[in-house]
Amino acid sequence: MRLEFDAVLFDLDGTLIDSTAAVRRAWHRWAEEEGVDPARLAGTEGKPAKDIVAALLPPDRHEAGLAHYSHIATHDLEGVVVLPGALEATTAVGDRKAIVTSCTRDVTAARTTAAGLPVTEVLVTADDVDRGKPEPVPYLKAAEQLKVDPRRCLAVEDTASGLASGRAAGCTTLGIGTDLDADIVVPDLSHVRFEVTADRVTLHV
Numbered sequence: 067m068r069l070e071f072d073a074v075l076f077d078l079d080g081t082l083i084d085s086t087a088a089v090r091r092a093w094h095r096w097a098e099e100e101g102v103d104p105a106r107l108a109g110t111e112g113k114p115a116k117d118i119v120a121a122l123l124p125p126d127r128h129e130a131g132l133a134h135y136s137h138i139a140t141h142d143l144e145g146v147v148v149l150p151g152a153l154e155a156t157t158a159v160g161d162r163k164a165i166v167t168s169c170t171r172d173v174t175a176a177r178t179t180a181a182g183l184p185v186t187e188v189l190v191t192a193d194d195v196d197r198g199k200p201e202p203v204p205y206l207k208a209a210e211q212l213k214v215d216p217r218r219c220l221a222v223e224d225t226a227s228g229l230a231s232g233r234a235a236g237c238t239t240l241g242i243g244t245d246l247d248a249d250i251v252v253p254d255l256s257h258v259r260f261e262v263t264a265d266r267v268t269l270h271v
Contacts (some may be wrong), residue, residue: 067239067250067269067270067271068214068267068268068269068270068271069220069268069269069271070072070267070268070269070271071218071219071220071233071238071266071267071269072212072214072215072218072219072265072266072268073115073159073162073163073209073212073214073218073219073265073267074155074162074163074164074218074219074220074267074268075163075164075165075166075205075208075209075219075220075221075222075224075232076104076155076156076163076164076165076166076222076239077165077166077167077222077224077225077228078165078166078167078169078174078177079167079168079169079177079224079225080112080149080224080225080242080243081148081149081152081223081224081228081242081255082148082152082156082165082181082182082183082234082255083146083147083148083149083152083177083178083183084130084143084145084147084148084149085146085177085181086179087144088128088139088142088143088144088145088177089123089139089146090148091142092135092138092142093107093118093135093141094107094192095138095164096131096134096135097122098151099134099157100123100127100131100134100166101198101267102122102123102164104238106122106143107122107153110224111225111226112199112200112224112226112227113168113170113198113199113200113227114168114192114198114253115132115136115168115169115170115173115192116132116170116192116198117127117198119131119132119135119200122198122217123204128232131169131270136170136172136173138176139173140172140173140176140178141176143176143177143180144179145188146177146179146180148182148183148253149242149254149255150182150255150256151255151256151257152254152255152257153183154255154259155255155258155260156183156184156186156261157184158196158259158260158261158262159260159267160262161187161210162262162265162267163186164186164188164189164190164208164209164211164212165189165190166184166190166204166205166208167189167190167192168191168192168198168199168204168220168228169191169192170191170193171189171191171194174189174191178213181192182265184225186236188208188211188212189249190204190205190207190208190211195207196208198231199225199228199230199231200226200227200228200230200231200234201228201231201234202231202232202234202235202236203231204235205219205221205231205232205234205235205237208234209235209237213220215235215236215237216237217236219235219236219237219238220237220238220239220240220267220269221233221235221237221238221239221240222240222242222247222255223239223241223242223248224241224242224243226246229241229247229248238250240252242254242255242268249262250255250271257271258270258271
């Protein structure tokens with residue numbers, strides 16, 4: 067299969083880097099220290115931290131609760147690594163890419179540094195949008211910053227909420243994992259190849 071796009075918009079956690087264990091540890095520690103039943107974290111995968119905190123704590127504790135989670139998440143980075151094919155994919159796409167993540171900017175910086183992932187010029191984090199995934203706003207903002215039509219972009223995601231966000235923005239979706247509702251699904255980015263020719267990005271599956 068061979069498809070062409072104007073740009074590729076990558077999710078971070080679970081797509082470019084494996085931070086699953088660190089994310090789980092951070093949220094469970096946060097829940098315990100905030101007096102929240104960890105079972106209430108079910109179904110929050112891929113959602114912005116501020117939305118999770120808002121759903122689990124009363125309004126007067128939102129700001130402190132989010133700061134608490136960010137502190138834990140930026141300091142517990144054990145086991146955060148680049149996923150197969152991620153470096154090759156992001157390098158091949160060059161400047162025709164963005165990272166679109168539900169993490170805050172400080173957590174994003176900490177995890178990409180820990181994984182050894184190079185800095186991406188166009189970065190949309192939870193700090194940059196009022197409504198995060200599964201809303202289309204993050205992907206629309208990334209396409210706007212790249213000055214491309216989101217309908218000519220590929221959104222690469224590993225969660226249902228992330229794929230819903232990309233789809234709602236009009237992007238073609240590439241799911242990383244299994245049993246995902248996406249236009250294309252592969253186990254990881256080592257199963258695809260990107261090539262830039264002129265002003266287009268070609269995806270080879």
